[in-house]
Amino acid sequence: MTYLLGLDGGGTGCRAALADLSGNVLGTGKSGSANIMTDMNTARLNILDATEAAFKKAGIDAGQTKTVFAVLGLAGANVGGNGAKLEAMLPFQKSLVYSDGVIALQGALGDHDGTVVILGTGSAYVTRLGKDIRFAGGWGFKVSDLGGGARLGRDLLEETLLAYDKFHPSSPMTAAVLERFGGNPHRIVQFAHSATPSDFGTFAPTVFEYAAKNDAVAVALLDKTIGQIERGLDATMSPAPMRLSLLGGLGALYGPLLSPHYRAMLQAPLNDALTGAVQLAARNFAATPAETAHG
Amino acid sequence: MTYLLGLDGGGTGCRAALADLSGNVLGTGKSGSANIMTDMNTARLNILDATEAAFKKAGIDAGQTKTVFAVLGLAGANVGGNGAKLEAMLPFQKSLVYSDGVIALQGALGDHDGTVVILGTGSAYVTRLGKDIRFAGGWGFKVSDLGGGARLGRDLLEETLLAYDKFHPSSPMTAAVLERFGGNPHRIVQFAHSATPSDFGTFAPTVFEYAAKNDAVAVALLDKTIGQIERGLDATMSPAPMRLSLLGGLGALYGPLLSPHYRAMLQAPLNDALTGAVQLAARNFAATPAETAHG
Structure with a gap:
């Protein structure tokens, strides 16, 4: 057997x-x-x-x-x-x-042609066109993986410090994150010093949660990130409609936020x-x- | 004695x-x-x-x-x-x-009032108004230090990978950086995996060098970074003209690129x-x- x-x-x-x-x-x-x-x-x-x-x-x-x-x-x-x-x-x-x-x-x-974007801690694009399979993105947290949870969570901590310094506007979200660190920016720095990509990623769902409540900083962060994801799609998908699936822990959160052009191609995995x-x-x-x- | x-x-x-x-x-x-x-x-x-x-x-x-x-x-x-x-x-x-x-x-x-921005591997703002000394920025590479050499050098590696994947336009600068890694993006990832902030910072002068030659990616990176530095100045300097000095290895490179409003306040240290x-x-x-x- x-x-x-x-x-x-x-x-x-x-x-x-x-x-x-x-x-x-x-x-x-x-x-x-x-x-x-x-x-x-x-x-x-x-x-x-x-x-x-x-x-x-x-x-x-x-x-x-x-x-x-x-x-x-x-x-x-x-x-x-x-x-x-x-x-x-x-x-x-x-x-x-x-x-x-x-x-x-x-x-x-x-067996369909199309693109999947894996949006977990990192982000990576895989596209099949016939027998051809192409990869893009996914080079890791430090120099790539835009839209992944680690980058998004790290961005939230950066915005929280920029708000603390009054370089950028604060919002209920940045106030809540600062509060989670006891109101002490040094504790954010300490956390970041030894944080793994997954550790940063634990802050990503907070951005979606506050964006749903129209928090201005959260909405701006997601607008930027969705723009980055769609530039990846522009580069990897053919102009003709193809199947698109967003995978990973954040895939289902990003899906409804895509522009109509890409939302129309979305298929559940x-x-x-x-x-x-x-x-x-x-x-x-x-x-x-x-x-x-x-x- | x-x-x-x-x-x-x-x-x-x-x-x-x-x-x-x-x-x-x-x-x-x-x-x-x-x-x-x-x-x-x-x-x-x-x-x-x-x-x-x-x-x-x-x-x-x-x-x-x-x-x-x-x-x-x-x-x-x-x-x-x-x-x-x-x-x-x-x-x-x-x-x-x-x-x-x-x-x-x-x-x-x-003994003058004013602001210094220390633009080395990191970036930090120190402002004196009478007896009051205030700090801003300078929380470190991972979640702060916009405009510092480490962030700028890291951004250049990120743009090089985005250009490799055709997510962003390539330019003579991104081509030269990829070439420095033998044309192999995996070698950029390897470098980034163990790079210290100073290691990333070694790529920052390349951005200034290519911006001087009107490289589109370099100009866009510096435009973004100078915008970030000036948002810090907007937050830390009083509306009335004050003394401003840019210190650190990149201070003298950024100075001539500031907007006229801030360039007018610039003083050599x-x-x-x-x-x-x-x-x-x-x-x-x-x-x-x-x-x-x-x-």
Whole structure:
């Protein structure tokens, strides 16, 4: 007996789905972080843990691991040969390591052409036109990822300090954020000093919350950010209407705020990235087209 | 015999000037970093090293150190009681620890009212109106310091990646920066991953250089940045004309680019921050007004 494995992995954790050769999911499992850019060995161990958990959930002997045809979507797979390195380290019968954007695209759009924008802590664009898959953005918090939660949350802290100094107008939102730091701007600086992108990202939902109440600073921040996202769409989408899905934790928040041109193209994602990985495993390794479980 | 000591210290090093009670400098000395926010003990040791070097240069027995009246200007002196803590740890007869901005202000403006903007790796505003000294900005690279070299250099790398993705227009400047990274955007990401604010700041002069050649991206970046600096000036300067000096490595580059309103107030700094510290030592500890050596 041979199985398909889909895996969706990144800095916050891995999810694996074991499926039959038609792509029907038999069991899923989770484990820790799989950051192949910073720690290939830990990533490998956590990938195997998640796989073992999926076998267990499916009630299948994990001794079958070596028979598996696997598709893995991992951040950084397209950098410096990381994907090929990991493929060589895995015990599966066959392994294909893609960028996480590829499985997210497949999950969200199925076999349709179009663009997905992954708006989580970071931001990245993946576009499919026929057999061509293109990536844009997603270069990370420090020099890219406009519209992502980390940049938006960081912008909110910056506006709070600019309001404190009276360089920019204050608003109920900047007053509330300053209050969250005990009214002490030095505590914002301390927080920022050691904040990870995810830490900054915890402030992003506050901007949407206050924009809904017409807070002037929140509205201005989102106007700027939506302009940035749409410049990305202008560059990545063809002029003809295509499918567009916004993914990630902020995707559903940004959707209704897009201009009418792009709102008209918006489609809810068909499936998640893990399902996309299983579909691609079925596509690449099985004779028949994938029929996958939704959700 | 009693001496005055002025000291200008920060993350990159300390400079000390030993002076007589009239403020005439007798000798100067240098040593390593004095970052009282991260390592108070090392800061103390380097302050004493620079002091000893100044005594040596002046040909005076360093045994006189305990007779000294000292004014020290150090970044972070106004945060969390750091200044008072350091004062208690120093072996001088009397010590006053001020924020680095205070000695820079005194050096640049002498006894005049006005504003200095310190435009180095970071950016900070110090304003004197009579006895009142106010600080603004200067909260650090991550959430503040608009117009500083670190933010400007980082912006240039961001624009280079946006141009690579065709989200924003490219220009000779963005092409030259990409070329500096071997045409490989992943190398920009790698650089940014471990770059310090100073590392980002090494790219700031490139923006001025290309703006002088009318590079459209460079001109747009500086227009944005000068707007940010002037919003800071609008908030910190009184409506009536005051003295304005731009200090730091980028001060002289920004000066000619300010709008006519602020350009009309611009004055070359009278003296450097170390001289400002000596002046303040004379002011605080000696009977007669300071007459300090220039330069």
